[in-house]
Amino acid sequence: MIRVVLPAHLRKLAHVDGEVKLGVEAPITQRSVLDALEARYPMLRGTIRDHVTQKRRAFVRFFACRKDLSHEPPDAPLPDAVASGAEAFMIVGAIAGG
Numbered sequence: 001m002i003r004v005v006l007p008a009h010l011r012k013l014a015h016v017d018g019e020v021k022l023g024v025e026a027p028i029t030q031r032s033v034l035d036a037l038e039a040r041y042p043m044l045r046g047t048i049r050d051h052v053t054q055k056r057r058a059f060v061r062f063f064a065c066r067k068d069l070s071h072e073p074p075d076a077p078l079p080d081a082v083a084s085g086a087e088a089f090m091i092v093g094a095i096a097g098g
Helices: 008-014 031-040
Strands: 001-003 021-023 060-064 087-093
Touching: 001 031, 008 087, 021 031
Parallel strands: 001 087
Antiparallel strands: 001 021, 060 087
């Protein structure tokens, strides 16, 4: 099972508390995890990735194993610790302002 941590506003939208656990078939990539997340919680479609391009939204970041994976290719394998469920794949809302 893949563990996914969502920011508070997306947890509220998906009606979940805490982290989400998903069954994801190999290979475990950003794309496969996000596809599984959106399939299970269709109300999240378009909030993390653009509907058409499937690219990460500008103010959303991805982290795992203390690394920023936001600019990694969507089909690059996620770390083994994420694939095994030992570490969570974190989706974080970026903060901007001036």
